[in-house]
Every structure is written in structure tokens, then in C-alpha cells.
Amino acid sequence: MTFDRVDVVLEIVKIALIVGLLLNVVPIMVWVERRGSALIQDRLGPNRVGPFGLIQSMADALKFILKEDVIPLQAHKWLYTIAPMFGLIPAMTTIAVVPWGRPFFIPTEIVYGPRVSGVCIIGAAILAILAIVLGGATAKYHRKPNYSKLNFTIGAIVAVSLFLGALALIGIMLGIKTAGAVHLPGGGRLFEPIIADVNVGILLIFALASLGVYGIVTAGWASSNKFSLFGGIRASAQMISYELSLALAAVSALMVAGSLRLTDIVTRQTGYFVLADTVKIPAWNCFSPAMWLSMIVFVVSAFAETNRLPFDFAEAEAELVAGYHTEYSSMKFAMFFMSEYIAMTTMSALVVTLFFGGWDVPWYNEPATVTGFLLSAIAFLAKVSFLLFVFVWVRWTIPRLKYDILMKIGWKVFLPLAVANIVLVAWFIAARWI
Amino acid sequence: MIPTSWFLILSAILFTIGVCGFLTRKNGITMFMCVELMVNAVNLTFLAYARQFHQLHGLIFVFFVMAIAAAEAAVGLAIFISLFHHRETIDVDEANLMRW
Amino acid sequence: MIEFAVFFFFAAIAVIFALVVILHRNTVVGALSLVASFFALAVMYVLLDAPFLAALQVIVYAGAIMVLFLFVIMLLNLQHVSEPATRPIQQFLGYAGSAFFGIALVYYLVKYTVLQLPPGPFLSDARAIGVALFEAYIFPFEMVSILLLAAIVGALLLSARRGVIPSRKDGEEPPARATRGSLATLGMTEEGPLP
Numbered sequence: 001m002t003f004d005r006v007d008v009v010l011e012i013v014k015i016a017l018i019v020g021l022l023l024n025v026v027p028i029m030v031w032v033e034r035r036g037s038a039l040i041q042d043r044l045g046p047n048r049v050g051p052f053g054l055i056q057s058m059a060d061a062l063k064f065i066l067k068e069d070v071i072p073l074q075a076h077k078w079l080y081t082i083a084p085m086f087g088l089i090p091a092m093t094t095i096a097v098v099p100w101g102r103p104f105f106i107p108t109e110i111v112y113g114p115r116v117s118g119v120c121i122i123g124a125a126i127l128a129i130l131a132i133v134l135g136g137a138t139a140k141y142h143r144k145p146n147y148s149k150l151n152f153t154i155g156a157i158v159a160v161s162l163f164l165g166a167l168a169l170i171g172i173m174l175g176i177k178t179a180g181a182v183h184l185p186g187g188g189r190l191f192e193p194i195i196a197d198v199n200v201g202i203l204l205i206f207a208l209a210s211l212g213v214y215g216i217v218t219a220g221w222a223s224s225n226k227f228s229l230f231g232g233i234r235a236s237a238q239m240i241s242y243e244l245s246l247a248l249a250a251v252s253a254l255m256v257a258g259s260l261r262l263t264d265i266v267t268r269q270t271g272y273f274v275l276a277d278t279v280k281i282p283a284w285n286c287f288s289p290a291m292w293l294s295m296i297v298f299v300v301s302a303f304a305e306t307n308r309l310p311f312d313f314a315e316a317e318a319e320l321v322a323g324y325h326t327e328y329s330s331m332k333f334a335m336f337f338m339s340e341y342i343a344m345t346t347m348s349a350l351v352v353t354l355f356f357g358g359w360d361v362p363w364y365n366e367p368a369t370v371t372g373f374l375l376s377a378i379a380f381l382a383k384v385s386f387l388l389f390v391f392v393w394v395r396w397t398i399p400r401l402k403y404d405i406l407m408k409i410g411w412k413v414f415l416p417l418a419v420a421n422i423v424l425v426a427w428f429i430a431a432r433w434i
Numbered sequence: 435m436i437p438t439s440w441f442l443i444l445s446a447i448l449f450t451i452g453v454c455g456f457l458t459r460k461n462g463i464t465m466f467m468c469v470e471l472m473v474n475a476v477n478l479t480f481l482a483y484a485r486q487f488h489q490l491h492g493l494i495f496v497f498f499v500m501a502i503a504a505a506e507a508a509v510g511l512a513i514f515i516s517l518f519h520h521r522e523t524i525d526v527d528e529a530n531l532m533r534w
Numbered sequence: 535m536i537e538f539a540v541f542f543f544f545a546a547i548a549v550i551f552a553l554v555v556i557l558h559r560n561t562v563v564g565a566l567s568l569v570a571s572f573f574a575l576a577v578m579y580v581l582l583d584a585p586f587l588a589a590l591q592v593i594v595y596a597g598a599i600m601v602l603f604l605f606v607i608m609l610l611n612l613q614h615v616s617e618p619a620t621r622p623i624q625q626f627l628g629y630a631g632s633a634f635f636g637i638a639l640v641y642y643l644v645k646y647t648v649l650q651l652p653p654g655p656f657l658s659d660a661r662a663i664g665v666a667l668f669e670a671y672i673f674p675f676e677m678v679s680i681l682l683l684a685a686i687v688g689a690l691l692l693s694a695r696r697g698v699i700p701s702r703k704d705g706e707e708p709p710a711r712a713t714r715g716s717l718a719t720l721g722m723t724e725e726g727p728l729p
Contacts, residue, residue: 079563199659203589207576210597214569217601221562221608233608240601260660436541436581439647443640444545444578448552448571450636455556457628460620463561463607467568470599471552474575477591481582486649488656490666496587497663498671500594501678505685507599511606512692518610525618 006186014195018095022342025388027057029341033392040396050154067330072223075327079222084328084335087215090208091342097201098349099263101193101359102376104368108187112180120173124166131162193359193373194263201262202254205350206247209305212343213239216307219336220324232324234403235307241410242304242311248418249298252425253285253354266358270365284357290428294421295355297414302347304410306340309395313403348387349380356383441482448475462514462524466507473503541581548574565603572596583656586663 031046031054038045046053071080138155198204213236220232257265271283285291304311325336352358359376366372401409452472456465477496484492514524521528547570554567572595579588620628667675 076560076562079566198585200585200589203586203593207589207592207597210593210601211573213597213601214566214604217604217608218562218566221604229608233605236601236605240598243597436537438649439643440541441578441582442643442647444548446636446639446643447549448575450632450639451549451552451556453635454628454632457632458620458625459556460618461561463603464555464564467555467564467603470595471555471568471571474572474595478575478578481579481584481587484658485582485584485656486652488652488654490658490662493584493587493658493663494666494671496584497590497667498674498678500590502681504594504599505682507602508685508689509692511602512689515606515610515693524610 006189010186010189010191011195014193018100018195019092022092022095022345023338025345026338026341027061029344029388029392030057030060032389033395036389036392037396040393049150051151055150055154061334064330064334069330069332070327072225072327074224076222076224079218080327081332083215083219083222084332084339085215086218087212087339088335088342090212090215091339091346094205094208094346095349096195097198097204097262098346098353099192099194099197099266099358100349100377100380101373102366102368103190103192104370104373106184106186106189106191107370109181109183112176112182117173117176120169120176124169124173127162127166127169131159131166134162135159191373192263193377197261197263200260202250202260202265205346206243206250209246210240210243212305212339215336215339216324219328223324223327225327228324228326231326234313235324238311238313238403238406238410239305239307241407242301242414245297245410245414245418246301246305248415248422249294249301250350250354251418252291252294252421255422255425255429256285256288256291262353262358266353266360269357270360280363282357282360282362284360284362285355286357290425290433291355293417293424295351297418297421298354299351301414302351303391303394304406306343306347306391308340308344308391310398310401311406313400313406344388344391345384348384348391351387352380352383356387438482438486441478445475445478445482448472448478460525460527462517462526465526466510466514470503470507473499537581540577544574544577547571548578561607562604565600565607568603569596569600572600584658586658586660 034056035045035053046056049056049059071077134155138152138159216239217232217236220228220230220235223229253265254260257268259265269282269284272280273283273287274280281287286295303309325333328336359380360366361375361379364375366376449472452468452475455468455471459465459468477499480492480496480499484490484496517529518524551567551571551574555564555571558564558567572591576588576591576596579585579591
């Protein structure tokens, strides 16, 4: 294992990027959930705390930080405190083996000159126009009969900062006098946008996902509250039942790729299926008929694994007070909240990697350059965002399944389907149809 | 590379801790957990030797040991549940109906 | 260099949490410490060039068997059932005997296992294990599947309370619920929560 300082710095940059992305997904998803559910239920949703309620998540975070942290007298203090961490750690570490962009060669040097100053001028012009438009829009908002002073203030602050950004860009442009080049220390290396490209990547995901059960069951027990215990036991029984169909449904994607490594699975999906010698569709696993059954089983099991509706009987608001996180307040509750959304993001990333082609931009062979990498990363983010929206959409459309029905279909429907799917895909591979 | 003897010593320490817990505790579930600890120490020994001699047989054996330990845990805990329902205690000293 | 640091750190974690298992009074804390110990052992397996088995260790042992343990402990409400202290003679003999056994084992291991590692990597990926399982070890593989089936049936039968499928004639009352019914499994009696 030989690595030098540049490798360490690149690794730290990757980790910071992914962890930052995951932690920032939570407030965005809170907003999407509340506005999306309002859209589906034909009501408005939060719209007071910022234009379109965008600052609502920050207000929620502030509330969580400032609330009093109550520990019930009967609770086992140590386990009560570390239970939310048990929930958060698997959710945040499973993303380490998911590839989120195309591997590319770091350029040896960055050239600046007239091109950079051109970019600065265009950027400054765009920012200035945005500032003027935003200032005008919020000013009009100020005159409305039900204006909110907070919205006007926020709009004014953003407009002023955009204008200052435009001025800064013009300053940079004036400062670049001659053309030149900056030599990058890590030039020429292959940058692989995956934190840990492990040989047994997908097994690691299943291993860490099965550790997520402990957060729930410990939280339920340590609260010394019968509703919490009941909710915790139910949730963990559901999670371990659906882990089986999750793993077996993923096996079919692995069989097609012939490897447990997630990068191999994505690389296999970068080709094209050619229909009737004319129509080229990307070779994603969702477009091959043998994988449709496994995709359905995997997505349903992903819903059950993250305890989202229609499988969230364990935290059912109407039935069990709040399930296993009844006794939790302020930051610990926020950590449970966060771990649920981060687990959702990780599951979406996994579904995208296994079935929707990962970072592959459809119909475009991305070159191994910075532009190709950026395009592939944006494609990955777009696919994951679409799946997160599907999570929210399904939550507010389908009613909750009763617990015994949930367990029954987990064991009696999805597990046999997943096993039958393995046999089916194996037959297809043997008959060389895949 | 880490010498094999280090892994064997770690395995010996874990096995000893398992033996100690098994002999000194009366709680049935704790004794069962000490048995699992001993089984895992033996797994570590198998893998250390498998790497030492570059043979896959150690790995396959560990694979089967894990599967069998899972089955044993399920049946053992079922036995404990029925013992608890009859005796209202998990103290294994109380399960002495068949003693002389 | 990094390997040695990782080895010592996770070996320390495994040993410390194993000690917590045998020394702590609370069973749930013991079960969770055993999970931590198994996780540290999985890291050891990675150091031994067996990443497949490391993942299996976490999935099977830490992720399934210990969850089963925790379920049983929590549903039977075992942390409230106080375990009487072991008699001093048993404690003394247990500690002394196991210490003697451990010291002798470590001594002979240190003395007699100075082995040279053969060169080259150890190919233990999923493909090699799969080939071995389905060619040389196919018979034990099938036997283990039958064993697991027997374990499932056995566990169901042993933990059922009054027969598995009580046959009921028409017009007969359904069998009364067990006296220690669902209330007790939640830690509640008719008077209130158990202490």
C-alpha cells in the first residue's frame, strides 16, 4: 500500500465533499417533503419563513439546537445517548463505496489568460442581472398587502451579495494581466470519484445496512417506555426481514456484471443496447426486461429498509405516538431524523448504481476529463434527486401497510420472488440473452 | 505484514475471556454469548492459518462455522425462551430437574 | 506501519469489549459490547486478506445473530430479572483456571509458532470461494441448508407456548391466552411497570 501526500489530500477532499453533500441533503429533503406533500395534498405548505419557505429548514435546525435536551429518569443514560449515533453511522458510511462520477485524469496544469477573464466578465454580467431582477422582485413584494418583512430582508441581502460578487469577479478579471499556468501537484493521476473502491463493495453496503437495526432497537429499549420498545422491536423485525429480499434482489444485478465491485457494475452499464439495428438505448439495467422484477423487489425492499411509508408502521404517527423515538428531543431526535433521510439518500444512490446506470450520462460517451467528470456527477445527482422525489411521492400517495401484512408479504411474497428472480437471471445469462 | 502468531495470540486471549465468562457467570444468555465469543476466536485461528498456508479450506470452514453458529443460536435461544417460561428465571443453576 | 496501528487498535477494542461482556451486570450492554467485539474481529479478518468473510461476519454475526440475542433479551425483559451473584469459590476457581489456561496457551503459542509467511497475495475473493463451495464442498453446502431448515423448525417448536397448532373442534372456545400474556412481554403488569 504505497500512497503519498497528494493521495491523502485527494481522499480528504472526496470525504469532505460526500459528507458535506449528505449532511446538506437533510434540510433540502425536509423542504421537499413539506412542500411536496403540500402539493400532493392540495395545500400550501410552509411559505412564511423565506421565499417559498426555503429558510424553514434553517429555522427547524435552530429550534433543534436550542431546545432542551430531556433524558427520562428511567432511561439507561448511556445507551439512550448513543442510540442515535448507532443509527447515523451506518447511514453515513455506506456511501463510501458508491461511485459518483466518471474517473478522470487530473490535468497537469491550469492555464489562465483571456479565457478566464472572459468567464469572469460573463459571470459578473449574469450576477448583476440576477441582483437587479431579485431586487426588483422583492421590492414589488414589499408593496403587497400581506408582505412579510423577513422575505423582503432576505431578498435584499441576497441581491446585495450577488452584486458584490459581480464586482469581485470584475476585480479578478482586471487583476489577471498576463496569461500563465498554475502547476497542479497531483497532475496526471487518475482521480476515482469513489471513497473506497473495495473488492466486495456491495457486501459492505449490506453489512453496514444490517447494523442500522441496532440504533432503532437500542433507542426503543433505552427509553424504558412500552410504546418505544414495541415500536423498536417491530421496526427491527421488519428491517431484518426485508434485508434478505434486498440482498437477493441485488444479486441479479451482480450476476449480470460478474463482480461485487460497484464500479464494475456501473462500467457494465455504460454501453448501449441496439434495438432492431437502429435504436440505441443506454445499457442500463432498468432497460433490460430480465431485471424488472429484481428492480421492483429492490425498490420495495429499500422502502422497507429505511422505514418509509408504506412500511413505516414502526414510527406510525397515528398509532404509536412516535414509535422508537417518542422520548427523544432536540438534537438526538434531529439525529434520528437525519439518519432516516441520509439512509434514504444512500438507498437511492444504491438503486441508481445498480439499476439506473450510476454516473452514466445517457447517449453520451463521457471522456476522461474534468468536463466528463462534471457531467457524470451532475447526471448521478439528478438521478438520485429523482429517486428521492419518488420516495416523497410514494409516502403521500400510498397508505400504510398493517404490520402483520407487511411481515407476511416480506417473507411470503418478496423473498420467493427475489429467489425466483435469481434463477430467472441465471437462466438468461446461461442462454446468452444478456 | 503482521505475523501469524500475533493473530493466534489475540485468538487465544479472546478464547480465554470466553472460557472465563462461561465459568463464572450464571446468566444463561451471558454464558451463551461467551460461547459465541469462543467460536469467533476459533474462526480467527482458522483464518490466520488459512492465510499462512495460502489455502482456501480455512475460509470455507469458517463459512460453514458461521452458518452453523447461526442455527445453533436460533435453537439455543428457543430453548432459553421455553426454559424461562417454565422457570421464570434464567439462572442456569435453577435448571436442575434432571440432576441426581 | 499503518497495518500494525490498525491491528493493535482493533485488537484492543475486541479484547476490551469482550471483557465488558463477561464483567458487566446488564445483559443488553453485554450484547451490544459483543457486537462491537465482532465488528473489531471483522476488521481483523480484513487484515488477514479475507474481505469476503469480514463482510459475512458483520452481516451474519453482528447483524443477525446478535439482533436475535437482543430480541430475546428485550422481549423476555431479562434485564429486570436479577442474576444472583456466583458463589465465591466458583468465581475464584473460574478466574484462576481460565487465567492459567490462557497463560499456558499464549506461552506455547509464542514459543512454537514462528512461521514464515509465503510470498505473494492470497487470492480469497468471492469467485475463488464460490468455486470451492460449489465444487469441492458441495455436499456440506447442501447439508448446511438442511441443517438450517431443521433449526428453523426446531426453534419454532421449542418457543411455542402450548403446542404449535392447537386443533379446534367447531363450537369450541379458542384456547385462552397464556397467563404471561402480551402485557408481560412489554414489561408491564396489571399494577404498573415492573421495577
